[in-house]
Every structure is written in structure tokens, then in C-alpha cells.
Amino acid sequence: MYMIGDAAKASGLPTKTVRYYADVGLVKPDARSQSGYRLYGHAELKKLIFVRRARAFGFSVDECRELLDLYEDRERPSREVKKLALQRIGEIEMKMEELQLLHHELSHLAEACRGDDRPDCPILSSFADDEELPGLRP
Structure with missing residues (x-):
């Protein structure tokens, strides 16, 4: 024990x-x-x-x-296990698509930011924007 x-x-x-x-x-x-x-x-x-x-x-x-x-349950059909695994794979694939969209958008914003001594910053402006990123769930 x-x-x-x-x-x-x-x-x-x-x-x-x-x-x-x-x-x-x-x-x-x-x-x-x-x-x-x-x-x-x-x-x-x-x-x-x-x-x-x-x-x-x-x-x-x-x-x-x-x-x-x-x-x-030793009498279980393996299809039940596979069904759960396939559902999880689908969720992972959706998350990967979301992350790819986020990566693309943030890369674009970082590229647009001058990163100098000026206060204007497209990254912060985008975060304050009321619009959602395309294709992403809230």
C-alpha cells in the first residue's frame, strides 16, 4: 500500500x-x-x-x-475507445488551426510594429480592437 x-x-x-x-x-x-x-x-x-x-x-x-x-471492462468493444480517441484528435486538429491563425496574426502584428521609442504600437492597438480575429471562437 x-x-x-x-x-x-x-x-x-x-x-x-x-x-x-x-x-x-x-x-x-x-x-x-x-x-x-x-x-x-x-x-x-x-x-x-x-x-x-x-x-x-x-x-x-x-x-x-x-x-x-x-x-x-474486459468485454468492451474497442470501437468505443477509438471513438473517444478520434473525437480528441478532432479537437486537437481544431486547436491546431486556431493556434496557426493566432500565430499568423501575431506574426503579422509583430512585423508591423516598429519596436522603437515611439508609443504607437499595432500590437496593442489590435488587442484593444473590438473585432474578433477571423475564424476564432470567443
Whole structure:
């Protein structure tokens, strides 16, 4: 059994995050020590690592819960897992497009800025503009 600090260290997560995952019912401690500390077994440690990796791919806590349920269900169809992965890929692709637009616009603004001793700055003027950047969601 791992005390929460040891489980956090072994899983590569901050203790606060492990505590949060327990509080939201994502990865529950296996038991509690006599003094009330959360204790994690090997199975829970594997789940913490699983969640850390899934979160690194940008899956939400709710999506991680769904992925954990699928992981634990040995009768699951793999299409359900693939569906979640493909949805996440679509979200990543949308974010990449947004970032590319931001990169293009900010590069254009930086190029237009003289960067000298004068106070006028197209970068700041653009930030104060009421118009949204084209193609970006608010």
C-alpha cells in the first residue's frame, strides 16, 4: 500500500492532484490508514498513471472516467475507445488551426510594429480592437 505522497510520486502526479482525483471519484484510495491517510494499492497506482497519461493527451476528467470504465471492462468493444480517441484528435486538429491563425496574426502584428521609442504600437492597438480575429471562437 502506498500513502498518498508515495502514490503521487510513483505516478508522477502532484499530491494535490491525486487528492482531487479521489475527491471527484476518479481514482479512489484503496483504504485509509489508522490516522486517516489515503492509501493506494497497486491497481489504484496503475489507474493514477493511466489518468496522468490520458490527461497528457488532453482528455477531460469526465473523459478519463469514461476511459477508465472502458479499461476496466474486459468485454468492451474497442470501437468505443477509438471513438473517444478520434473525437480528441478532432479537437486537437481544431486547436491546431486556431493556434496557426493566432500565430499568423501575431506574426503579422509583430512585423508591423516598429519596436522603437515611439508609443504607437499595432500590437496593442489590435488587442484593444473590438473585432474578433477571423475564424476564432470567443
